[in-house]
Amino acid sequence: MESLLSHFETSAQSTVNNAQRALEEIADINTLEMHIECLDQLVQIYRHLMIAPHVHLRLETIENLRSALKQKVNRLNSSSTSSRNRLIQYESTGGRRRVVIPVLITRNLREEGLSWSNIANLFGISDRTLRRRRNELNIPDDFTYSNVTDAELDNIVRQIKGENPFAGQILVMGGLRSRGLRVHRQRVRESLHRVDPFGTAMRLQNLIPRRRYSVAGPNALWHIDGNHKLIKWKFVIxxxxxxxxxxxxxxxxxPNNRATTVLNCFREACATWGVPSRTRSDHGMENIQVADFMINYRGTDRGSHLCGTSVHNQRIERLWGDLNRTLIKFFRLIFIHLEEEYNFDIDDVIQLYCLHYVYMERINRALNMFTENWNNHSIRTEHNRTPLQLRQIGMTANHYLAYEEYNNIDDNYGVEEIHDNNEQGDNEDGNVTDETFRNLLTRNEYDVLRNRFNPIDDDENSGINIFLETVAFVRQLLQSRSIEHQP
Incomplete structure (x- = not known):
């Protein structure tokens, strides 16, 4: 017992130290909120472990730190000047404009677990306005929680932990859902504190032994993958x-997931960053030409191209996690909005062509900005150095030949810890098999369209106005062509 308590105290102190460092050095709201959540969990654990020495003093220290972090988050929120993308519409009534909310998006947000108050805030309207529109549109509140007592919940959590002793909050919630139970995240967290307080403390600091990521240096190993979150609209990242x-x-x-497309992306990157010593991907056939290129360029029998499951590709899976929660989610909401409010039909070749005409460039411009931000963000675990700084330091330290001495490797080269949470790599199945829609216009017609509409112009509506005008214009172009070809 004393050994476990000592281990917990070490973990707790590390959590507090990290939170203190975040308070002093970090201005990212998401990171700060993560530290607040860790402190919340720590408070719950201490309240269940009153045997710990000086527990009241420790609780006071943690509470003060948590309060300071919350104040910093509030300051950052109040000073933020980023514009909010509003997906609501306004209807003229002869007097005060009437708010029209998107039904499908509202339901989706509710299904994701957002409170009605949070959804109203996201739309920039009052709780009362949202409640009125919900009643008018008969939007049900299907997001109901199961009526189980704390004792019943604890017994079920024990069963799940018995099946998988290392299951964390995400896996436990999945186990509850598989049993037909929907339980609030906070209740699951509290149950884990009661059932497995020490295990929760260990997970705060990832103290369960994991494989450490280790490669020779910059360009020693590139991780490559495809993201299919926008596959429904025939976009692949x-x-x-x-x-x-x-x-x-x-x-x-x-617009496709062909092996030639993946190879072109890869070779363009090689022209900028140099050819890596090795690459790692999943077993998808779209990666086969990159694999052939690497084997021909670097040689055989040395692991020039490594294949494995997504859990072996954590470097890029984490990248997808950040991308999915921000940029990709933004475009998904736009496309859903077009379907709901403007009757966008994925089977309408003209609409699909115009969607790609307007949003392909917009997505790629956003991806370029994301890349710039990513490559220049500070990494706490690397002494707050940026990826670009780490690359330059690594290349200099290894005389730009960081990989030459590493010829004998195994299948675990460049493999990190395997996470319980599969959210980051949760790509949707499917592939783009039909691209005939991209040949809708002749070259001359395309030039006319291009002179009329710049896809990345700011229409103050996330490209929606340009899309609608483009659809009307292309229909007119095709109608004119049809008339010209009539006998």
């Missing part, structure tokens, strides 16, 4: 990241 420095070496949206 291909990316590559340098394992050593975390530099994003390419990130590009394409």
């Amino acid at each position: 291909h990316g590559g990241i340098d394992g050593y420095s975390r530099c994003v070496v390419y990130l590009k949206c394409n």
Whole structure:
């Protein structure tokens, strides 16, 4: 017992130290909120472990630190000047304009677990306005929680932990859902504190032994993958990241998932960053030409191209996690909005052509900005150095030949810890098999369209106005062509 308590105290002190460092050095709201959540969990654990020495003094210290972090988050929120993308519409009534909310998006947000108050805040309207529109549109509140007592919940959590002793909050919630139970995240967290307080403390600092990521240096190993979160609209994002420095070496949206497309992205990156010593990918056939290129360029029998499951490709899976929560989610909401409010039909060739005409460039421009931000962000675990700084330091220290001495490797080269949470790599299945829609216009017609509409112009509506005008214009172009060809 004393050994476990000592281990917990060490973990707790590390959590407090990290939170204190975040308070002093970090201005990222998401990171600060993560530290607040860790402190919340620590407070719960201490309250269940009153046997710990000086527990009241420790609780006071943690509470003060948590309060300071919350104040910093509030200051950052109040000073933020970033514009909010509003997906609501306004209807003229002869007097005060009437708010029209997007039904499908509202339901999706609720299903994701957002409170009605949070959804109203996201739309920039009052709780009362949202409640009125919900009643008018008969939007049900399907997000109901199961009526189980704390004792019943603890027993079920014990069963799940018995099946998988290392299961954390995410896996436990999945186990509850598989049993037909929907329980609030906070209740699950509190149950884990009651059932497995020490295990929760260990997970705060990842004290369960894990494999440490280790490669020779910059360009020693690139991780490549495709992101299919926008596959429904026939967009595929291909990316590559340098394992050593975390530099994003390419990130590009394409209309297909062909092996030739992936190879083109890869070779363009090589022209900028140099050819890596090795690459790692999953077993998808879209990676086969990159594998052939690497084997021909670097040689056989040395692991020039490594294949494995997504859990072996954590460097880029983490990148997808950040991308999915921000940029990709933004475009998904736009496309859903077009479907709901403007009757966008994925089977309408003209609409699909115009969607790609307007948003392909917009997505790639956003990806370029994301890459710039990513490659220049500070990494706490690397002494707040940026990926670009890590690359330069690594290349200099190894005389730009960081990989030459590493010829004998195994299948675990460049493999990190395997996470319970599969959220980051949760790509949707599917592929782009039909691209005939991209040949809708002749070259002359395309030039006319291009002179009329610049896809990346700011229409103050996230490209929606340009899209609608483009659809009307293309229909007119095709109608004119049809008339010209009539006998």
